[in-house]
């Protein structure tokens with residue numbers, strides 16, 4: 314974990330209520346895709362946890378949806394705003410388990426952490442398939458970015474306005490065989506994925522957080538391997554340990 | 558050179574700054590972040606007789622200048638605290654620690670305190686009496702002077718180390734409770750624990766916290782803490798560990814002027830992992846600014 318002042322390089326709308334922000338600063342504390350940052354915003358007591366979508370040696374990409382006052386404020390921040398940020402939080406995904414044909418399933422703002430994961434899996438020689446699920450076409454983002462990585466990318470929308478009509482699981486027949494899966498998204502999607510996958514896999518969870526770095530026990534869940542703090546022992550849990 | 562040392566029931570602390578129970582785990586997690594030996598002491602996570610998962614999530618709700626928590630005393634139980642958690646802390650922290658004990662009956666308090674009293678890392682026992690008494694309709698021990706007296710007495714009977722009773726602010730007259738603890742033989746008083754609070758989500762129209770209500774803390778409660786420390790200082794002769802919203806070196810001095818001998822920092826650690834370090838480093842210059850040579854001289858200085 315690193316605490317530092319990160320400055321906003323860009324902050325732009327990429328879909329309905331969804332923004333992409335890049336921050337410049339030290340990224341040496343990031344050890345795995347699927348980790349997150351925790352951002353202090355002026356006027357808010359608690360930090361806001363956001364997944365790392367992508368990063369390089371000196372910048373971080375975040376994608377966030379405006380859902381309340383904190384993310385609303387974030388969407389209005391101008392370039393060069395300085396943000397006190399904790400970086401490199403959580404365990405992240407374990408890419409060593411993926412096999413040759415991992416399936417990546419992102420729902421809504423669960424899509425962002427799939428991106429760096431996808432890049433890292435490709436670097437290892439895997440050929441990921443990607444399913445991105447949204448409610449409607451105005452919400453779709455990063456379809457082209459995933460396709461540009463050379464992956465088979467399938468989009469689903471609940472109303473059928475773009476891609477396959479339905480939920481992420483409705484695109485499973487298009488993917489065919491896969492070796493392992495990684496997923497991030499809302500809880501109902503998780504349950505559908507859990508029940509419709511026939512391999513092992515990893516889920517990235519969300520919980521309300523007091524600290525984000527393991528101090529307060531605010532985010533604990535029960536697993537088959539004992540109590541885990543989503544912020545420190547998670548956010549990624551493996552399929553076999555999850556208790557719904 | 559200013560002097561930041563204070564004496565807490567015979568323990569000399571290098572400075573009065575102590576992370577508050579529940580906001581610092583068992584300390585070792587913070588050893589990756591900074592050298593925790595700069596801390597005056599550490600108040601460990603609330604410990605109970607048996608292991609506890611705590612309350613369902615969501616356990617946290619944001620507030621203006623604070624937060625509500627309903628962690629529900631998640632801890633591995635006193636045996637594991639002694640066999641696993643305290644030894645892990647001993648690798649990184651070489652000063653006496655404060656054990657924070659909770660219970661749901663007088664017997665449980667006595668059992669846990671006597672176990673923890675025997676541990677050599679423990680320099681002082683802090684007894685959290687904000688817990689519900691299962692033998693008395695779930696009413697908190699800390700809201701009734703008689704039950705506060707009973708817990709204190711039972712714990713004092715089975716321990717050798719200084720015992721500080723940590724008071725709940727959710728009472729009409731805090732001095733009455735403090736006096737009952739002093740009469741039962743308490744060596745000191747810790748205050749304040751969290752204020753009962755609640756938030757409701759406008760989207761779902763339901764409480765944010767799964768348990769509906771929780772403990773409110775953070776900078777928003779600092780004036781309540783200062784007031785209660787001030788009142789208790791006038792009511793009892795035993796020393797006070799003051800806390801509630803302390804976030805800066807200025808706050809440390811203010812609550813000491815109200816009557817605190819040492820000071821705990823809680824919520825601030827959660828939003829800034831370096832909070833205690835920053836406060837300790839700022840203390841000397843803030844002391845100089847206000848012409849304070851020795852912190853121990855300002856205790857209760859506002860009275």
Ligand SMILES: Cc1cc2nc3c(=O)[nH]c(=O)nc-3n(C[C@H](O)[C@H](O)[C@H](O)COP(=O)(O)OP(=O)(O)OC[C@H]3O[C@@H](n4cnc5c(N)ncnc54)[C@H](O)[C@@H]3O)c2cc1C
Nearest residue numbers: 362363364376377378380381382383384422519520521619
């Ligand atoms: C590990 C992790 C990674 C996340 N990654 C992303 C991401 O990449 N993109 C994205 O858009 N969102 C992400 N979220 C959700 C994001 O943290 C919330 O949407 C955000 O905190 C809402 O803040 P607000 O002030 O706008 O909402 P409000 O509802 O006003 O927030 C009030 C409080 O509740 C908390 N809160 C509200 N919703 C959530 C939530 N879903 N999860 C955790 N805390 C919440 C806030 O942090 C704040 O403390 C992630 C959450 C976690 C835990």
Ligand SMILES: Cc1cc2nc3c(=O)[nH]c(=O)nc-3n(C[C@H](O)[C@H](O)[C@H](O)COP(=O)(O)O)c2cc1C
Nearest residue numbers: 577578579603626685749750774775801802823824
């Ligand atoms: C997440 C959290 C967990 C806490 N757990 C305990 C506990 O186990 N035992 C206890 O005596 N107090 C506990 N407290 C109360 C604090 O120690 C402290 O008394 C209170 O929060 C006021 O200080 P603050 O405003 O600086 O946070 C907890 C507080 C928080 C925020």
Ligand code: FES
Nearest residue numbers: 523525529530544
């Ligand atoms: S949010 Fe504090 S331990 Fe996870």
